[in-house]
Structures are given as C-alpha cells and as structure tokens.
Amino acid sequence: MRVFRGFHHPGIAPACALTVGNFDGVHRGHQAMLALLNNEARHRGVPSCVLTFEPHPRDFFAERAGTPDKAPARIATLRDKLSELERCGIEQAVVLRFDERFAAQAPEAFVRDVLVDGLHARYVLVGDDFRFGARRAGDYTMLDAAGAQHGFDVARMQSYEVHGLRVSSSAVRVALAAGDMARAAALLGRPYSISGHVVHGRKLGRELGYRTLNLRFGHPRPAAGGIFVVRVHGLHRSPLPGVASLGVRPTIENEGRVLLETYCLDWPLAPDEGYGRCVRVELLHKLHDERHYGSLEALKAGIARDEADARTWFRHAS
Ligand SMILES: Cc1cc2nc3c(=O)[nH]c(=O)nc-3n(C[C@H](O)[C@H](O)[C@H](O)COP(=O)(O)O)c2cc1C
Numbered sequence: 438m439r440v441f442r443g444f445h446h447p448g449i450a451p452a453c454a455l456t457v458g459n460f461d462g463v464h465r466g467h468q469a470m471l472a473l474l475n476n477e478a479r480h481r482g483v484p485s486c487v488l489t490f491e492p493h494p495r496d497f498f499a500e501r502a503g504t505p506d507k508a509p510a511r512i513a514t515l516r517d518k519l520s521e522l523e524r525c526g527i528e529q530a531v532v533l534r535f536d537e538r539f540a541a542q543a544p545e546a547f548v549r550d551v552l553v554d555g556l557h558a559r560y561v562l563v564g565d566d567f568r569f570g571a572r573r574a575g576d577y578t579m580l581d582a583a584g585a586q587h588g589f590d591v592a593r594m595q596s597y598e599v600h601g602l603r604v605s606s607s608a609v610r611v612a613l614a615a616g617d618m619a620r621a622a623a624l625l626g627r628p629y630s631i632s633g634h635v636v637h638g639r640k641l642g643r644e645l646g647y648r649t650l651n652l653r654f655g656h657p658r659p660a661a662g663g664i665f666v667v668r669v670h671g672l673h674r675s676p677l678p679g680v681a682s683l684g685v686r687p688t689i690e691n692e693g694r695v696l697l698e699t700y701c702l703d704w705p706l707a708p709d710e711g712y713g714r715c716v717r718v719e720l721l722h723k724l725h726d727e728r729h730y731g732s733l734e735a736l737k738a739g740i741a742r743d744e745a746d747a748r749t750w751f752r753h754a755s
C-alpha cells in the first residue's frame with residue numbers, strides 16, 4: 438500500500454476508486470466496505486484508495502472549542518489504522534491534515550479540489566451517515582449530483598450489522614471502555630491490538646524485577662485502559678504471553694503520556710534485545726483498571742499478583 442501525506446505528490450495514482458472516512462479501528466463494518474471498494478476498483482482497473490484525516494476531525498473541533506475531552510476516545514493510532522487498511526488490500530492511502538482551512542471548505546470545493554483534481558476519483562463509496570464540507574453541509578444526494586457533473590460514480594453502503602446491532606467505532610469504544618475484550622474482538626473481527634517500536638523508559642522496570650517493553654500510544658485518550666493479559670507478536674518465532682499496563686502510570690508520573698508496557702512471562706532473548714523492535718501486542722483480557730499504588734513496593738506486589746492472574750488465565754485458555 439502506498440501512503441501519501443496530502444495529494445500534491447507526483448506518485449499519486451492518476452485514477453482511483455475511493456472511500457473517505459476516519460476508519461478508527463477498521464472494524465467489521467469498515468472491512469465490508471473496503472472489500473466492496475476493492476471489488477469496484479478491480480472491475481474498473483484502478484487502484485483502491487482510502488482518504489483519511491489526521492487529526493480526527495472531532496479531535497480538531499473539540500480542541501478548537503477548548504473541550505478536548507469531548508472528542509471520542511481513540512481506538513487505534515494512525516500506524517495501526519494504516520497497517521489494517523493494508524491488510525484489507527487497499528492499494529493507496531492518503532492522509533490529509535484536518536485543520537482550520539480544511540474544515541472551512543465548502544462541499545463543492547471539497548469535491549473539486551480533493552476528490553476530482555487531487556485524487557482523480559472515478560468512483561466514490563461512502564457510508565450511510567457520510568457528511569462533508571463546512572458545517573457538514575454536504576450529503577450523499579449532493580455527492581451523487583456532483584459525481585454526475587464531474588464524471589465519477591457514487592455509491593452508498595448501508596450499515597453492517599452483527600446479531601442485529603450496527604457495527605460502529607462507537608460500539609467498539611463502548612466495549613473497550615467496559616473492558617469487554619471479547620465483544621471488542623467480535624466487532625473488530627480480530628483481537629484488539631496495538632503496535633509500535635519498543636522505546637526506552639525510565640529503567641525502573643529492572644529495579645522492580647519487572648522489565649517491560651514500552652510502546653507509545655500516540656493519542657492522549659486511548660479507548661481502552663488498565664491491566665491486561667496479552668500476547669506479543671513480532672519478537673520471537675511464536676507469540677509471547679505477557680501482562681501489560683495501558684495508561685498513564687499514576688504511581689510513578691503525572692505527565693499524562695500514554696504508554697503500553699508489557700512484561701513477558703517468559704523472555705527468550707538477550708535482556709536488551711527488545712529495544713527498537715516493532716511489535717504488536719494483542720489485548721486479550723482485562724484484569725483491572727490502573728491503580729495509584731502508595732509505594733514502589735506496593736506497585737511491585739501489585740504487578741506480581743497481575744502476573745499470577747495472567748499465568749492462571751493462560752493455563753485455562755489452553
Ligand atoms: C502488569 C503490570 C501492571 C502495572 N500496573 C500499574 C498500576 O496499576 N499503576 C501504575 O502506576 N503503574 C503500573 N504499571 C506500570 C509500572 O509503573 C511500570 O511498568 C514501571 O514503573 C516500569 O517503568 P519503566 O518501563 O519506565 O522502567 C504496571 C506494569 C505492569 C507490567
């Protein structure tokens with residue numbers, strides 16, 4: 438999959454079958470839509486393309502209104518979104534900066550400048566609640582009319598349901614907030630996971646006797662949080678069982694940076710071999726929320742209990 442930041446690149450495809458959206462989580466509804474898009478692209482002999490935004494438009498508006506907490510929590514980082522889009526067979530992704538100028542664009546200007554002149558769309562697929570342009574003034578009917586004028590086809594995809602319930606990013610957020618990882622996995626069509634490069638932390642882990650693989654979560658409000666039973670992919674030939682904490686580590690700092698820290702129950706590599714590696718951590722089961730322990734001793738004892746619970750969980754799972 439080719440990824441472009443903006444559409445002023447010589448390498449951008451001269452024609453495409455396009456869909457537009459935030460795709461937070463790339464859940465089963467998104468996956469059905471992407472499969473349809475790939476099919477349409479193949480029939481037309483053009484690459485499939487996803488247009489997405491960073492920051493999330495709702496982050497942008499909430500920030501601008503001075504109420505950043507009003508924005509929805511984030512399921513996936515941009516890295517994970519792009520890797521899921523690639524796994525779904527999308528050939529080109531374009532990430533546009535959602536800023537003041539972009540938000541002020543009239544629907545007609547968005548169609549002309551972005552869809553037609555920028556991305557050369559021949560086909561545009563949208564979800565049933567798609568709105569676009571300043572004040573969300575553009576809708577499906579308008580896009581359809583613009584397509585007839587500019588020479589691209591427009592299609593709308595109805596909601597995708599599982600057990601009679603609409604699959605949506607909000608439904609995934611509700612499941613993750615409740616720590617219901619089985620429900621989240623059912624909606625996503627795979628276990629919820631977070632990936633990234635292992636970064637250096639405070640080197641406190643080795644003092645506690647619990648070294649951890651640290652990944653940054655590049656958004657201040659992850660949709661999930663707490664202590665989880667996990668599996669780590671990408672470090673070893675087989676996935677490594679572990680126990681992890683996702684959050685801001687209230688016991689040891691208050692900077693609010695979100696980290697996913699994983700202690701592997703068995704460590705098959707040299708002690709420092711984890712750093713710099715790109716790993717994917719599957720969050721399988723939630724044990725409890727993050728705690729503010731009164732001392733490092735109490736934190737260490739807490740982690741030891743979590744480790745024991747994770748070992749028990751794996752024994753019962755196998
Ligand atoms: C299983 C597990 C549970 C954890 N639970 C908490 C917690 O409840 N509260 C907290 O502040 N930190 C928690 N942590 C994070 C530790 O504070 C952190 O891993 C430790 O300080 C090491 O930091 P370092 O990687 O920067 O050296 C947990 C870590 C693990 C692996």
Ligand SMILES: Nc1ncnc2c1ncn2[C@@H]1O[C@H](COP(=O)(O)OP(=O)(O)O)[C@@H](O)[C@H]1O
Pocket residue numbers: 635636637638639640641642643644647648649650651699700701702703704707708709710711712
């Ligand atoms: N059981 C283990 N689980 C996770 N990482 C481990 C383990 N044993 C050794 N490591 C290594 O230790 C590093 C983390 O050590 P730590 O003292 O927690 O420092 P940091 O503050 O950088 O996280 C990891 O990046 C990894 O290479």
